Amino acid sequence: MRMTGAEIICESLVKEGVEVIFGILGGAILPLYDTIPRYPKLRHVLVGHEQGAAHAAEGYARATGKVGVCMATSGPGATNLVTGLADAYLDSVPVVAITGQVTRALIGKDAFQEIDITGITLPVTKHNYLALEASSLAMTVKEAFYLARTGRPGPVLIDLPKDVQINQAEFKYPERVSLPGYKPTLQGHAAQIKKAANLIKESRRPVLIAGRGIIISGAYDELKRLAEKAQIPVITTLLGVSCFPESHALSYGWLGMHGMAYANLAVSDADLVVAIGMRFDDRATGRVSGFAPQARIIHIDIDPAEIGKNVRVDIPIVGDARVVLQALNKLVTTSKHADWLKQLDSWRKEHPSITIRDCEELLPQFVINKIHEVTGGEATIVTGVGQHQMWAAQHYWFDRPNSLITSGGLGTMGFELPAAMGAKIGCPDETVWCIAGDGGFQMTIQELGTIAREQVAVKIAIMNNGYLGMVRQWQDLFYEKRYFATPLNCPDFVKIAEAYGVPGMTVKSKQEVVPAIKKAMSEPGPFLINFMVKPEENVYPMIPPGAALSEIIEEPSKEVRSWSARNIP
Amino acid sequence: MVSTKHTLVSMVADRPGVLNRMASLFRRRGFNIESIAVGHSELPGISRMTIVVAGTAAMVEQVRKQVEKLVDVIKVSDVTGEGTITRELALIKVRATSANRSEIMQTVDIFRANIVDVSADSVTVEVTGDEQKITSLYRLLRGFGIKEIARTGVIAMTRGNVSSSLTEEKPARAKSDK
Numbered sequence: 001m002r003m004t005g006a007e008i009i010c011e012s013l014v015k016e017g018v019e020v021i022f023g024i025l026g027g028a029i030l031p032l033y034d035t036i037p038r039y040p041k042l043r044h045v046l047v048g049h050e051q052g053a054a055h056a057a058e059g060y061a062r063a064t065g066k067v068g069v070c071m072a073t074s075g076p077g078a079t080n081l082v083t084g085l086a087d088a089y090l091d092s093v094p095v096v097a098i099t100g101q102v103t104r105a106l107i108g109k110d111a112f113q114e115i116d117i118t119g120i121t122l123p124v125t126k127h128n129y130l131a132l133e134a135s136s137l138a139m140t141v142k143e144a145f146y147l148a149r150t151g152r153p154g155p156v157l158i159d160l161p162k163d164v165q166i167n168q169a170e171f172k173y174p175e176r177v178s179l180p181g182y183k184p185t186l187q188g189h190a191a192q193i194k195k196a197a198n199l200i201k202e203s204r205r206p207v208l209i210a211g212r213g214i215i216i217s218g219a220y221d222e223l224k225r226l227a228e229k230a231q232i233p234v235i236t237t238l239l240g241v242s243c244f245p246e247s248h249a250l251s252y253g254w255l256g257m258h259g260m261a262y263a264n265l266a267v268s269d270a271d272l273v274v275a276i277g278m279r280f281d282d283r284a285t286g287r288v289s290g291f292a293p294q295a296r297i298i299h300i301d302i303d304p305a306e307i308g309k310n311v312r313v314d315i316p317i318v319g320d321a322r323v324v325l326q327a328l329n330k331l332v333t334t335s336k337h338a339d340w341l342k343q344l345d346s347w348r349k350e351h352p353s354i355t356i357r358d359c360e361e362l363l364p365q366f367v368i369n370k371i372h373e374v375t376g377g378e379a380t381i382v383t384g385v386g387q388h389q390m391w392a393a394q395h396y397w398f399d400r401p402n403s404l405i406t407s408g409g410l411g412t413m414g415f416e417l418p419a420a421m422g423a424k425i426g427c428p429d430e431t432v433w434c435i436a437g438d439g440g441f442q443m444t445i446q447e448l449g450t451i452a453r454e455q456v457a458v459k460i461a462i463m464n465n466g467y468l469g470m471v472r473q474w475q476d477l478f479y480e481k482r483y484f485a486t487p488l489n490c491p492d493f494v495k496i497a498e499a500y501g502v503p504g505m506t507v508k509s510k511q512e513v514v515p516a517i518k519k520a521m522s523e524p525g526p527f528l529i530n531f532m533v534k535p536e537e538n539v540y541p542m543i544p545p546g547a548a549l550s551e552i553i554e555e556p557s558k559e560v561r562s563w564s565a566r567n568i569p
Numbered sequence: 570m571v572s573t574k575h576t577l578v579s580m581v582a583d584r585p586g587v588l589n590r591m592a593s594l595f596r597r598r599g600f601n602i603e604s605i606a607v608g609h610s611e612l613p614g615i616s617r618m619t620i621v622v623a624g625t626a627a628m629v630e631q632v633r634k635q636v637e638k639l640v641d642v643i644k645v646s647d648v649t650g651e652g653t654i655t656r657e658l659a660l661i662k663v664r665a666t667s668a669n670r671s672e673i674m675q676t677v678d679i680f681r682a683n684i685v686d687v688s689a690d691s692v693t694v695e696v697t698g699d700e701q702k703i704t705s706l707y708r709l710l711r712g713f714g715i716k717e718i719a720r721t722g723v724i725a726m727t728r729g730n731v732s733s734s735l736t737e738e739k740p741a742r743a744k745s746d747k
Contacts, residue, residue: 181640
């Protein structure tokens, strides 16, 4: 059947099961936008800024596991997507972005709103396309979705010249793709898996470090079986939080710069690290030369390029976390590791890490704790980046699979609001709390308008401390408290929210916290709470930059400040 | 860890932008490409690239794996070592006078190189060989004065039955989108 390029794109999106598109239109993508209304299966959500579209697509993808879709016009529309695509790239999130482009004849002529978006996004996409023929559009969309969701997921961009949207071609959706240069390995190497099982058997102080790969591959049960069968403590990365129930007896928190002290101590003392679906990010490992110095390392990851990239690995296994764990679980023998677990429990007692001081001031940790209490741990938490992110990850106890959505690799402030919106649209039956900082919230604040218009029932909690808090903490600790450019002049967030059509309230004291959260929960639509928390509260524990995991500092003290004398990498 | 030169042979889909993807990746991962040579392979729609980079074995292996992740790259192998034939072609334009022209010709003969152009004050030499041979000839000719040199960059092929090409399967799609 002959169709226009725009129709081919819409038909293909329907074939891929797309339910929602986040985007903003413009001249170069107008033919496509003119066609979308004829496809009622495709819900379009008009956002306030293209960055919001990309993060919303990410939030949708992270919450549902399906591919998120965003659209923008050429030039500035396309460049505004870049931060969101980079965020998706670093956290392995399946996103397909479709951008308008000037007509083919104008490409390379610096035409109005022409920009080389495939060139710009080359290093932040898994793959990208400049679609030059209407006849190849169906295959391009098919490939884009296939690449985005398989193997190590990631963002794929399709740049679509205006005349290609108008030109006609025969439409037939291809059944399969042919990508000779792309063959992800799912099955782990049998001999390597056998070696891994033997190493686990020999080990006396093993730890599992589980990352987002567990969530992506849905290996929750397999991870639990391995941990329980071999009695290995489970520590997660920040992005791995909620891949293993934190109330489980074998859960020992998450590692890294602001992770639990006992988790970091356990990794530092382990004789075996079984790392699954994680990539040894520097925020997770601390100083690499001091990472798990006594341990042999088994690294299971779907991306062969991650193996040996940052740390030396004794047994590499390339494969899908779930598939590999299924094979490994068959070979692993039952063990006890009773002494080791006892040691960990005593560390946990000595270094509780996650305590909340009893004081009159309104502490952000207290607020998070109460959100956990009132939601009964049943909410999906979406955070931005900074202090509030660390407090949310520390003080909300995550028992439900995939219940923390956060920007890890890129560390994008302003991720929270649009991502929470995308997550709620993808999972309308879930309770979604957006935990924000007062700095990052203002970077994508315009999506309050989208949330109000679409009545997306996201509950927003701003940890308002009047600073770019995490940077202020570094200035406090390493730059002799020279608070340059970190104090903020925040507007009245409640008034702003009301102006956009989102009700809200400000909370200043501990007593008001629980009633406010309950009020937010009882509202049928979105609701914002502006928590005026203690301005100069720092996040602890903390591993100073350049220090090893074992050098974790648990309490505010001079000890931390002495690091300022050292060279911070 | 010793930094040495590595020769990578890569089979890539013949599509617009593939060279850019490759070069961009080396740049991003902090590798300086010493030479790169691209041309058709024995398979339609598939180009063969030979890239020479310097680095430790571990670093080059990391970049090789990153290159292998590119969707347009079908295969990439590190062929550094004994079992590999490497060749480069150079055109060298040497300053020449009637007095020293025969001396230049003798030097060229020793290297089994050819003179492909002669003018009143220069001769142009074409030489093929491994990098070392070309560098040696270049050094000798430098005494006469070099006006210009153009080198193709190294191409490489493994000896005997070992292949860097796509021996296992031929890709179904080999159509250029250009």
